Amino acid sequence: MSGFHDDALEAVVRLALTEDLGRAGDLTAQACVPADARLSATFVARKAGVAAGLAAARLAVRALDPDARVDEPVRDGDAFDAGAALVRVDGNARSLLAAERTALNLTGRLCGIATLTRAYVDAVAGTRARIADTRKTTPGLRALEKRAVALGGGLNHRFGLDDAILIKDNHVALCGGDAAEALRRARAHAGHLTKIEVEIDRLDQLGPLLELVQPGVQSGRAGPDVIMLDNFSLPELREAVALTDGRVTLEASGGVTLDTVRSIAETGVDVISVGALTHSAPSLDVGLDVA
Incomplete structure (x- = not known):
């Protein structure tokens, strides 16, 4: 880069x-x-x-x-x-x-x-969680701001819309409100090197996605590569981690601050995305x- x-x-x-x-x-x-x-x-x-x-x-x-x-x-x-x-x-x-x-x-x-x-x-040191940025960058400065995140020790999330597939609530709504259906459509469209992430905002949406991760279903490629847990409470994050049991990368997102990030990391999620790294620094x- x-x-x-x-x-x-x-x-x-x-x-x-x-x-x-x-x-x-x-x-x-x-x-x-x-x-x-x-x-x-x-x-x-x-x-x-x-x-x-x-x-x-x-x-x-x-x-x-x-x-x-x-x-x-x-x-x-x-x-x-x-x-x-x-x-x-x-x-x-x-x-x-x-x-x-x-x-x-x-x-x-x-x-x-x-x-x-x-x-x-530094706030999440000693946990498994990694800190990632988002696309909430200053228009025209994304390359510079994302490099600054990397220099600070963070991960870069998608650089742009063409990096990976991220199915969010609006995409799900246009697929009849069914996140699993949106995922099936994405898998049919995606190339073999394209990762797919699905955002959910309720714990009951997790089970249907995890069912698609079971071994033997399209060689394990039917499920998402990453599930984003948007604005989950700490108990919900812990339950999601337990239900997933390491089968899929879990990303916590939404309203993360320096005061809350350690507690979120201690739930066991893999990644915590923080829009504030670029939009509020x-x-x-x-x-x-x-x-």
Whole structure:
């Protein structure tokens, strides 16, 4: 994913710079800073966190000053303390000031996602549960945000609609309200490498799906690969785990918070998907300090 991520990040940086510079560029720097002035500065973390997307600073700076010197003492995925120097830059002052906000916006956003993900991962340490993201990402930034989740220690759920089949309540409703029927249709359509997940929101929906997992039925491929337990209570999650007995991967989802994720993990589910990793992660506070 590295090459794809790099291309995606560069495209986003260029789009963000175009948006910020507008038709005439940085009027403030042009008015106040001599054209040949130099600037040495450091992108500094105001709070502790996990690094992600630090290349945004380099790409933003060099897009406006190709000859700028950039030093990256912290690597993506590294944990750092408050006050850590994340990226050091030296180059044309006007260019660095014009690139500043784009670099800060992207590094703060992506470090924030990686940092929040690490908190969730740490919260379930010692259980079997893995933390996964969702498709609740910022439009146009999915590749970057999902990589930040991975750098924080989380799993990536579907990247897009074409990765796997995920049968949700609306699909079931259009199949007559029968999740098993929706699954049968999906199996008839899916290729042999395509995984199928079915979302249920009631415990009584589990049994009919588990019946399709019994050995000998289409070589075990009639049932779902994953069952998503949406907004189940803790007792319901525990019962679902007991009934399934390891035959299918179970994913818990819906309203998961840092306060509740440990209790959910201790029910024995395999995966906990958390939309908040991307849709509610606070940006990490990063600033540019002039040397």
